Amino acid sequence: MIGIFDSGIGGLTTVKAIMEKLPGYDIVYFGDTARTPYGTKSCGTVINYSLENSKLLMEKGAKLIIMACNTASSVATEKVKENFDTPVFEVISPAVKRALKESRKKQIGIIGTRGTIKSNVYEKMIKGFDKSASVFSEPCPLLVPLVEEGWTERPETAMIVKKYIQPLKVRQIDTLVLGCTHYPVLKDVIQRKAGKRVKLIDSAEAVTDEVVNFLQENPDFDKSLSKNGKTDFFVSDVTEQFKITARSIIKKRIELKHIEI
Numbered sequence: 001m002i003g004i005f006d007s008g009i010g011g012l013t014t015v016k017a018i019m020e021k022l023p024g025y026d027i028v029y030f031g032d033t034a035r036t037p038y039g040t041k042s043c044g045t046v047i048n049y050s051l052e053n054s055k056l057l058m059e060k061g062a063k064l065i066i067m068a069c070n071t072a073s074s075v076a077t078e079k080v081k082e083n084f085d086t087p088v089f090e091v092i093s094p095a096v097k098r099a100l101k102e103s104r105k106k107q108i109g110i111i112g113t114r115g116t117i118k119s120n121v122y123e124k125m126i127k128g129f130d131k132s133a134s135v136f137s138e139p140c141p142l143l144v145p146l147v148e149e150g151w152t153e154r155p156e157t158a159m160i161v162k163k164y165i166q167p168l169k170v171r172q173i174d175t176l177v178l179g180c181t182h183y184p185v186l187k188d189v190i191q192r193k194a195g196k197r198v199k200l201i202d203s204a205e206a207v208t209d210e211v212v213n214f215l216q217e218n219p220d221f222d223k224s225l226s227k228n229g230k231t232d233f234f235v236s237d238v239t240e241q242f243k244i245t246a247r248s249i250i251k252k253r254i255e256l257k258h259i260e261i
């Protein structure tokens with residue numbers, strides 16, 4: 001079973017990508033909706049939550065963990081890898097590799113939560129691969145609540161996206177990393193505001209390709225994963241709005257089961 005967690009329901013963008021690229025693989029998802037957002041919390045708290053979420057997924061039968069949250073990936077990857085003897089995937093490095101591959105001018109913009117942007121993880125990693133690259137980052141703290149509320153088509157959301165993207169446009173970025181797994185839900189409006197020449201990098205898609213490659217390279221491990229087309233969605237708080245938003249991301253009726261963490 002593939003275990004996937006996020007601070008809320010944004011990580012469902014990764015579930016959707018996994019369902020498309022690895023159809024039939026059993027998936028267990030945990031969205032920590034009771035404690036979302038993570039982007040405004042301290043590193044220590046996000047590390048503790050990430051360890052608890054991984055433990056829960058393992059207890060539900062996960063054999064591989066995807067930290068489908070940039071905020072958790074940016075501060076808690078090492079600790080989760082240390083504590084669980086199972087393949088652990090984070091969303092930062094796949095997005096970085098893809099951005100460097102796609103960017104011609106190496107003028108790369110990053111948008112993410114305050115926590116992710118403050119950690120500077122994207123900039124450090126990009127520069128580690130290519131010193132000549134220029135990286136421009138913008139925290140976008142209002143976007144996660146707008147996605148969780150389902151405000152994807154509202155004019156207010158478009159205005160806020162425009163405000164966040166403007167400083168990056170001024171820097172003439174040619175590539176923009178959606179450094180939060182909630183943001184693919186706003187891909188259309190982000191693309192419109194960034195301009196069609198800017199290549200968007202979706203961290204949910206990038207990590208999915210990394211998992212697919214890993215399974216191809218490790219056929220024995222791949223065989224050990226169950227493939228009965230079973231998907232379980234657990235959340236630490238269920239509200240009507242979470243249900244509506246979750247269905248609009250996955251594009252089908254899903255049941256969100258409440259679980260205490």
Ligand code: DGL
Nearest residue numbers: 007037038039070071181
């Ligand atoms: N989807 C999470 C991320 O990728 C959102 C973080 C939050 O809860 O603030 O960063």
